[in-house]
Amino acid sequence: MGSRQTSIRKSQKRSQPISRDLLLWYDRHRRDLPWRAAAGERSDPYAVWLSEIMLQQTTVTAVKPYFERFMARWPGVRDLAAAPLEAVLDQWAGLGYYARARNLHACAIIISRDHDGLFPDNEAALKRLPGIGDYTAAAIAAIAFDRPAAAVDGNVERVISRLYHITQPLPAAKKPIRAQTLALVPDDRPGDFAQALMDLGAVICTPRQPRCPACPWQAHCRAAAKGDAESLPVKAPKKQRPIRHALAFWLEKDGAVFVRRRPAKGLLGGMLEIPTSPWLDTPPLMAEAMAHAPYQAQWSTLPGEVRHVFTHFELLITVLRADQPISAPKDGHWLARDQLDGLPGLMQKIARHALAAQS
DNA sequence: GAAACGTGGCT
DNA sequence: TAGCCAAGTTT
Structure with a gap:
């Protein structure tokens, strides 16, 4: 399969006119991003890798400050590998999809220990590393x-499905899309081509109201010709989200908040948390849920609820507050109020709710 | 193939 | 408000 796709690409001319059109557009309109090397310069594989992991299912705007902080604190892969996992997780707090941070750390250790601190330069070897799948392996191989x-x-799924008017729904359309993309990759500047394709999707070939008149591929685009670009790609319908409920126990003393570390895997795995009762699919019965408080205290119920939407369910939290524990809290520690950004x-939403209620 | 896995911005 | 979407990977 892979060899067949490769033969398709190699059967093309060195650089097709359509691919060159995109590179010319990129030379004029490329975005200036913190992890992107200046035109014509080599990029740092560590920076490319770090940015690609952070950018998985995450917007450029959200990633920027995190990328800057990580690069300042851990400038190289060996620095990251030497850090405690907890430090990496706390620095990642707020970015979401925390398995990425766990895999990031695990990958840094493998690179440092087994690869002499150097990233592999090919897709197959990259894909064996934790947190690196099809897309990220290709992105690092191309860009770095x-x-x-x-x-x-x-982005590329959207651009290519429109360019060739692929109406098969995702994710089934991934195979033909990938084959078509590979056929377009030029031997010259493949790294720039990869970034150009993503920039095109992000800036011109947007999900809604694509700016077709400004697109370097407008003349080639089947969807533009038919005028139905916005209807592509077709996606499978989404399932609805169930609602779950819980209590949160906000315990504050001397300007510090009681927190504990969650189990290493699963939802929010390894992250700090404000203790909660179990998350159930029915509203909590107060007496029953309070039995799950991690310590005895004089609890008062704060008005309102905290609503948080995860990918596959929605959570409604009622916050209980106390100033002094009656029994000594166990399995946790006190966190200064100015360190809540590590949650x-x-x-953080629960914390804001509790702090707003007392002021 | 389907489900688990976060969060914030935009319409 | 509710839904959609963002440089996906793992199980």
Whole structure:
């Protein structure tokens, strides 16, 4: 399969006119991003890798400050590998999809220990590393090492499905989209081509109201010709989200908040949390849920609820507050109030709710 | 192939 | 408000 796709690409001319059109557009309109090397310069594989992991299912705007902080604190892969996992997780807090941070750390250790601190320069070896799948392996190979790889992310799926008017719904359409993308990758500047394709999807070939008149591929685009670009790509219908409920126990003393570390895997795995009762699919019965408080205290119920939407369910939290524990809290520690940015988004939301209620 | 896995911005 | 979407990977 892979060899067949490669033969398709190699059967093309060195650089097709359509691919060159995109590179010319990129030379004029490329975005200036913190992890992107200046035109014509080599990029740092560590920075490319770090940015690609952060950018998985995450917007450029959200990633920028995190990328800057990580690069400042851990400038190289060996620095990251030497850090405690907890430090990496706390620095990642708020970005979401925390398995990425766990895999990031695990990958840094493998690179440092088994690869002499150097990233592999080919897709196959990259894909064996934790947190690196089809897309990220291709992206790193192309961007960091200028290898002719097809980096197919959501942007590229959209651009290619419109260009060739692929109406088969995702994710089944991934195979033909990938084959078509690979056929377009030029031998010259494949790294720039990968980034150009993503920039095109992000800036011109947007999900809604694509700017077709400004597109370097307008003349080639089947969807533009038919005028139905916005209807592509076709996606499978989404399932509805169930609603779950819980109590949160906000315990504050001397300007510090009681927190604990969640189990290493699963939802918010390894992250700090404000203790909660179990998350159930029915509203909590107060007496029953309070039995799950991690300590005895004089609890008062704060008005309102905290609503948090996860990918596959929605959570409604009622916050209980106390100033002094009656029994000594166990399995946790006190966190200064100015360190609450080390909590995941849901927990920061609970904290804001509790702090707003007392002021 | 389907489900688990976060979060914030935009319409 | 509710739904959609963002440089996906793992199980």
